[in-house]
Amino acid sequence: MKKAHSKPGLPLSVPFEIPTTWTPEQAIAVFDMLTEIRDRIWDQYNVQIQTELQSQLSCDDHQ
Numbered sequence: 001m002k003k004a005h006s007k008p009g010l011p012l013s014v015p016f017e018i019p020t021t022w023t024p025e026q027a028i029a030v031f032d033m034l035t036e037i038r039d040r041i042w043d044q045y046n047v048q049i050q051t052e053l054q055s056q057l058s059c060d061d062h063q
Contacts, residue, residue: 042049
């Protein structure tokens with residue numbers, strides 16, 4: 001898998017905490033949004049994701 005290069009000055013990841021004060025409705029809204037994002041990523045990259053996962057699995061099998 002190709003490694004993504006970050007832009008100068010930007011962190012490679014953005015750590016965040018999940019608030020413990022959300023209402024059930026807020027938690028559902030965030031959960032639904034994440035599901036939608038996941039579905040859109042899958043729609044766009046499913047072949048590449050499957051290929052990469054198969055590659056990782058076969059590397060694990062040979063170790």
